[in-house]
Amino acid sequence: MSDQQEPQSSLSPYRILDLTEAGCMITGKMLGDLGADVIKIEPPEGSHSRIAPFYKDIPDPEKSLFWFAYNTNKRGITLDLQTVNGQDILKRLVKTADVVIESFEPGYMEQIGLGYSSLRKIKPDLIMTSITPFGQSGPKAHYRQSELTMWASGGYLYLSGAPEYAPVWISFPQACLFGGVEATTGTMTALWHRQNTGIGQHVDVSIQECIIIFTWQTIPMWDLNNVDYPRLRTPGMMVPTTGVVGARGIYRCVDGHVVIMIQGGDEPFPSSMKSLVKLMDKDGMADDWLKQIDWRRDYDALKLNQDLVNRVEGAIKNFLATKTKKYLYNEANKSGILLAPIATIKDIWENPQLEARNFWVPVAHPELDDTLTYCGPFIKLSESPVEYRRRAPLIGEHNTEIYGKDLGLTKEELVCLKQDKVI
Amino acid sequence: MEKAFEGIKVVEFTWIVLGPSMSRYLTDHGATVVKVESHNRYDPSRGQTPFAQGKSGMNRSMHYGKYNADKYSVSLDMKHPNGLKLIWKLIAWADILTESFTPGTMTKFGLDYESVQKVNPDIIYLSTCLQGQTGPYAQYRGFGPQVISLAGFGEITGWPGQMPLLPFGPYSDFLCPNVNATAIIAALDYRRRTGKGQHIDQSQFETSLHYISPLILDYIVNGRLASRNGNRLPYAAPHGVYPCKGDDRWIAIGVFTDTEWESFCKSIGEPEWRKKPGFSTLPGRKENEDELDRLVAEWTINFTAEEIESNLQAAGVPVNVVEKISDLFQDPQLKHRNYFTYLNHPEMGNCAYEPQARWILSETPREVSMPSPCLGEHNEYVFKELLGLTDDEIAEHIIDGSITTEVKE
Numbered sequence: 025m026s027d028q029q030e031p032q033s034s035l036s037p038y039r040i041l042d043l044t045e046a047g048c049m050i051t052g053k054m055l056g057d058l059g060a061d062v063i064k065i066e067p068p069e070g071s072h073s074r075i076a077p078f079y080k081d082i083p084d085p086e087k088s089l090f091w092f093a094y095n096t097n098k099r100g101i102t103l104d105l106q107t108v109n110g111q112d113i114l115k116r117l118v119k120t121a122d123v124v125i126e127s128f129e130p131g132y133m134e135q136i137g138l139g140y141s142s143l144r145k146i147k148p149d150l151i152m153t154s155i156t157p158f159g160q161s162g163p164k165a166h167y168r169q170s171e172l173t174m175w176a177s178g179g180y181l182y183l184s185g186a187p188e189y190a191p192v193w194i195s196f197p198q199a200c201l202f203g204g205v206e207a208t209t210g211t212m213t214a215l216w217h218r219q220n221t222g223i224g225q226h227v228d229v230s231i232q233e234c235i236i237i238f239t240w241q242t243i244p245m246w247d248l249n250n251v252d253y254p255r256l257r258t259p260g261m262m263v264p265t266t267g268v269v270g271a272r273g274i275y276r277c278v279d280g281h282v283v284i285m286i287q288g289g290d291e292p293f294p295s296s297m298k299s300l301v302k303l304m305d306k307d308g309m310a311d312d313w314l315k316q317i318d319w320r321r322d323y324d325a326l327k328l329n330q331d332l333v334n335r336v337e338g339a340i341k342n343f344l345a346t347k348t349k350k351y352l353y354n355e356a357n358k359s360g361i362l363l364a365p366i367a368t369i370k371d372i373w374e375n376p377q378l379e380a381r382n383f384w385v386p387v388a389h390p391e392l393d394d395t396l397t398y399c400g401p402f403i404k405l406s407e408s409p410v411e412y413r414r415r416a417p418l419i420g421e422h423n424t425e426i427y428g429k430d431l432g433l434t435k436e437e438l439v440c441l442k443q444d445k446v447i
Numbered sequence: 448m449e450k451a452f453e454g455i456k457v458v459e460f461t462w463i464v465l466g467p468s469m470s471r472y473l474t475d476h477g478a479t480v481v482k483v484e485s486h487n488r489y490d491p492s493r494g495q496t497p498f499a500q501g502k503s504g505m506n507r508s509m510h511y512g513k514y515n516a517d518k519y520s521v522s523l524d525m526k527h528p529n530g531l532k533l534i535w536k537l538i539a540w541a542d543i544l545t546e547s548f549t550p551g552t553m554t555k556f557g558l559d560y561e562s563v564q565k566v567n568p569d570i571i572y573l574s575t576c577l578q579g580q581t582g583p584y585a586q587y588r589g590f591g592p593q594v595i596s597l598a599g600f601g602e603i604t605g606w607p608g609q610m611p612l613l614p615f616g617p618y619s620d621f622l623c624p625n626v627n628a629t630a631i632i633a634a635l636d637y638r639r640r641t642g643k644g645q646h647i648d649q650s651q652f653e654t655s656l657h658y659i660s661p662l663i664l665d666y667i668v669n670g671r672l673a674s675r676n677g678n679r680l681p682y683a684a685p686h687g688v689y690p691c692k693g694d695d696r697w698i699a700i701g702v703f704t705d706t707e708w709e710s711f712c713k714s715i716g717e718p719e720w721r722k723k724p725g726f727s728t729l730p731g732r733k734e735n736e737d738e739l740d741r742l743v744a745e746w747t748i749n750f751t752a753e754e755i756e757s758n759l760q761a762a763g764v765p766v767n768v769v770e771k772i773s774d775l776f777q778d779p780q781l782k783h784r785n786y787f788t789y790l791n792h793p794e795m796g797n798c799a800y801e802p803q804a805r806w807i808l809s810e811t812p813r814e815v816s817m818p819s820p821c822l823g824e825h826n827e828y829v830f831k832e833l834l835g836l837t838d839d840e841i842a843e844h845i846i847d848g849s850i851t852t853e854v855k856e
Contacts, residue, residue, distance in 0.1 A: 034633035034634065034636060034637045035633055035636065037640070050657070054626075054629065058629075058630075058633045075682075076681070077661060077662075077664070077665035077668075077669065077671065079668055079669075080668065080669065081669055089661050089664040089665055089668065090661040092661075092664060093660040093661045093664055094660075094661075140809070153806075158780050159780070159783075159784055159807070161783070162779070162780045162783035162784060163779045163780055163783060164779070164780040165780075167760055167767070168760060168763050168764060168765045168766070169765050169767065170683075170701035170703065170765040171680075171701070172678060172680075172686065172687075172688075172699045172700075172701050172765075173699045173700070173701055173765045173766055173767035174767070175699070176688070176697075176698075176699035176767040176768065176769040176770060177767045177768075177770055178770070178775075179770045179771065179772050179774065179775050180614075180615065181688070181699060181769050181770075182697070182769045182770060182771050182772075183615035183616070183772075184604070184612070184614045184615040185604075185605070185612050186612055189606065189612075190677075190678070190687075190688045190689075190690070190697060191688050191697055191769055192604065192605060192606065192612060192677060192678055192688070193604070193614075193678055194600055194603055194604050194614055194618075195603040195604065195673070195674070195675050195676045195677075195679075196603055196658075196659050196661075196662055196673065197680075198658055201657075201658055202622070202658075203805075205622070205625050205626060205629075206625050206804075206805045206806060207806065208625070208626075208629045209472055209625040209626075209628045209629045209632070209804070209806075210804065210806035210808070212628075212629050212632040212633060212636075213451045213452075213472070213476055213632065213804070213808070214451070214808055215632075215636070216451050216452070216632050216635060216636065217449075217450075217451035217476070217808070217810075217811060219636070219639065220449060220451075221448070221449055223448075223810055225808045225809045225810045225811070226808070226809040227806050227807075227808055227809075228806055228807045228808075228809070229805060229806040230784060230805055230806070232780065232781075233781070233784065233786065233805040234805045236775065236801070236805075237621045237805065238614075238615070238616060238618060238621050239615075239616070239772060239775075240464070240615070240616040240617065240621075241495070241496070241497060241509065241510040241513060242772045243513070243772055243775065243799070243801065244497050244509030244510070244512065244513055244798065244799070245496070245497040245772070246772045246773055246776065247509070247776070247798060247799040248497045248498070248499050248500075248509055248795075248798065249496075249497045249498075249501060251497070252771055252772055252773045253772055254695070255615075255695070256615075257612060257613075258592065258612070258613040258614065258615050258616065259591075259592035259613060263496065265496070265501050273592065273613075274601070274610060274611065274612075274613065276610070281601070281610060281611055282596075283592050283593060283595075283596045283601060283613060285589075285590060285592060285593075289494070290491055290494055292588055296588070325496070326503065356587070356588075356589075357583070357584055357586070357587045360588040361588075362588060362589050362590065362593060363589075363593070364589060364592070364593035364594070364596040364597050365596060365597070366596045366601040366602050366611050366613075367596060367597050367598070367599050367601070367602060368599070368602050368672055369599060369602075369659075369662055369663055369665075369666040369672055369673055370666065370672060371599075372597075372598070372599050372656065372663065373663070373666060373667065375597070376582075376583055376584070377578050377579070377582045377583060377584035377585075377587075377652070378652075378653070380581070380582035380583055380584075381578075381579050381581060381582045381650065381653070383653055383656075396664065396667065396668065397667050398660070398664070399653075399656045399657055399660045399663060400653070401653075402626060402653065402654050402657050403626060403627070403630045403647060403648075403649045403653075403654065404579075404647065404648040404649070404650075405630060405633075405634060405645055405646075405647050406645040406646040406647070406648070407637065407641075407643050407644075407645035408633070408634070408637045408645065
């Protein structure tokens, strides 16, 4: 039981040993944000996830903004798991912990004597969460993968972009992040199960399966209708049974781009279209034929014809080109038009809703003599709110605290371990 | 062995993708979830493709089906006082209430957290919506594409110098269910220790921003505006998606280290061009990346994606076929993980369902056991078996229309 937590957090009784890298580090962050005692374990020279972007573009492992973002609410120790000494120390730590999370290649932990079967001998009710591209076992478990190739393996890369270009991903890697968040849910499930049964489990996360989530209803489209969904421009849809392709949905405006859902049928689409046409009419940009469309009946997906789609799209495109993102977004909010700006990071920073919700949280970085502004709680809980108790740890920042206090190592022992590069 | 959420009871007022997905993390591990709809206001995804045999019908959509397996469906008129009575019984029965309405909607029915807490003091009440329960944009109406765009994903997807291309589908919808399930389980644990329930307020917009938070820090600290860069990464080359033999077939390749570069060149037969001075280091490959990508594509186009994947995997180079949906049904790895579960649905027939959990537990692996419900399919089971109403009481509700049985034109 750790004395690091205030009594009112959700996960205060739990200690998590965090061996993850890259985006998978978000697992420990979320558990820490929910109040758990998370100990981030890095190699003695520092994690290779201390990457760009850097604070003031200074390429220093203690100035990695990526590291800062995904390691809030964690304490940090160093440990070389390749050494027998290091493996021994980890086992001693495991005795004090509830969960171990890791993202090594399948088999690596077993190879160094720290696999689930070994660790559960030390702590039978341990929960071990492993995050890998394809899972712990199976014909592809040992495939070499990277963010882009995992994105490809789940069927989602193929669907994204436009038909006339190659499939294209999101320019900031997402796969390990999503695997990490998924691992949080798995870990919590195993923890809850253990509360009722006393039994620990191995949580085996597959990032490929995570990516498949994004494919929406295209999987049943193949299963039911034999449609192998093609790559189209989003938010445009294709109706599989008629082949009609909906309006593109992304259009230029005065100072950037907006996205708009041009659809009919059931609510809220008819109301949205009516409000939009009304707005266009204010500027005299809505001809009679447009005003007369019954969006519920004439624009229903199964009854749609391509000619109507093209005419509607043309009229709307011309109108949007004359307005700014702020104007359109404000009008959309006022009258329920299904439109949003395609926000830049600057737009996000200036977003009025985030400001009103007190979303931005200052976090002190005394080592930089600065305070940085972070994205706030990923969720709001009324009784046990998410709080940022500490910034991401420096390399080995809590070695003395954790090795000294929890494992009872003396200062001399710590010095030896440091000299031997075990910590 | 007992499943994690056996005995956990959820009453659900959610629609379409995000809302219904949350509780499926719980049903994969044994929870009991009752979904409230009515014949005049049912989940709009019942009207969305794909339909079994291409024939539409409120019980024939696998868009609905996919997100609602393992749930019990009741059909109640929330506007009827006797319909509300049954909802209150469900609320008293439940451990968890989830809702994904526009903020204020539940309040209109008298089903806001404060009111619900009076009847069920330690209930865990989760509200999810686009931008949060409070603030000037709380009533903002929209779907996935809007949230993705607001949350910055649109701006960073596509090709440099071209208009943004959004990622396919309601991308940010999918970023939220696991987060919400995590919060619900954390709240369950908090309640176990303190006896207190709570209100969970999730903004899809806020949650999604954590997927680009380093970019936001980069802007705040360094003034840098992230933008789209095709399939490239600053610290790898070649890195991208290259065309292969066949109809719209592609291969994803990522070469990060010098070792991988050597293996890559060896696997592709040590072409003359690999010796160009500009290609021997990563910075050099980045500087000449357009030419490099062109040369790689000239090689890949001669082979099938499967051949290249096999070849480069054997050499230890990160590579994967850009899988189409049909490929996933043949994927031996997914078979190994028992990913698809075929269940027989009363109207749709045999359908491939998927688990919600993307992880397998060693003692209590995930399980999908019931197909998605027809509308109101479980009125009798829920009200009689779970809530203890008599046959006569249920009949009265049907007669007065508080339990709905058909669509009113």
